[in-house]
Amino acid sequence: MSQRVSRPAGIKLTRIEKKYGSLYALRRLGMEIAAGECVALTGRNGSGKTTLLRVASQLTRPTRGELSFPGLDNGEAPAIGYVSHAVMIYDELTAEENLVLFARLLGIPRPAKRAAELLEATGLATRKDSPSRTFSRGMKQRLAIARALLEEPGVLLLDEPGTGLDTESMAWLTATIRALRDQGRTIVMSVHGESSLSQLATRAARLEAGALIADTRTGATFQSVFATGAA
């Protein structure tokens, strides 16, 4: 069994294909993301962003192709923090119970202490005993991010993390992702168009019908990836 490690790892996708029935969600997609890079994935609805993130998180097995994590030794697996459209937390549990539950499952020593740290960091400490079903979308998203950060993962996969957030929550999210990027973690996030989140990226990639049609790091083409897809 692989040992999970928290240090940042790269992500290498080699000719990844994912088919649902006869529908291609990803077509022979190849991409190598270096450890510590912050990648913004963009593209229309149904272009394959979510599938790509789920394949990278190993939640979805690709139909063809290979996924590997450069920078890790044999027998090592990356600790991955994943935030999806759905908040991935239990409505019937309180904020604290949710974090303690996942911390215990991850085998984190002193789970209550780690949960308290993250509740403080996400500004949810005063609501720690409230069931998460009573939370607003922004508060749920904060809790979702806290859950993803429990293990201090070296790789973060964020699927449209800004969806449904108000200005204040969006500012918090942007500051949080900036801090995580500056700590050297590998971040891949899907975004819709240009936003405060896309500006954090050091690399931009665009998907169209499951294929990678643009991939650029810096320079004049960077902004155009978010605009029309030409790069």
Added chain:
Amino acid sequence: MRLFSNTAVLLQKELQAEFRSHELLTTASVFILIVIVLFSFTFDPTSAESKQFGPGLLWLAFLFSASLMMQPSFLKERTNDTLSALRLAISDPFAIFLAKLCANTIFLLITQLLLLLVFGVFYNVAVLSVFPQLAFVFFLGSLGISTTGTALSAISSQARMREVLLPLLLLPLLVPVLIPSAEATKALFEPEHPLRWDWLGMLIAFDVVFLTALWLFGEYLLEE
């Protein structure tokens, strides 16, 4: 060891959620109560008839209520995609199944033992004198129902007609649990109330086979 510690953590979560909401226990108890009372009023059985047909009726009611109870097992994990969060956090997905089937067995057993007393009153059958033996039979039957029900709940939660699929798959598959459970229960209502090990052996074999299959192939049931 990680398998058992993760199972314990998840089982605690399942029990905590249910004892807070009482949704499953209430629904299943009310369903079984209705069946027991309706059959009692409709057929007005004598004590001898009750001992003859009661166990079959009881296990049929348990089976139908179990299909109600198992339905949300994995379906509720889809609401917020918490199943993905569990899969990311746990290295051995069998822990998810083990926790859910333990929780389902406990819920089913609680409901059965509570409703057994009501059955005793309405059908004029002495259940208290054989209560420990009945509890043993109920445990083996419930384990079989829960193992199969939990696995099928994982399958049906990903299907399109998920609300009707589980009973359609579950009920025929549980015939090998229904018959030995009803027969073993019926034997306990006889004057010498023997434990019928031939029927219990079938139940144990069913439990072992399905638990092993779940351990070996459960991971594939959670894949997208």
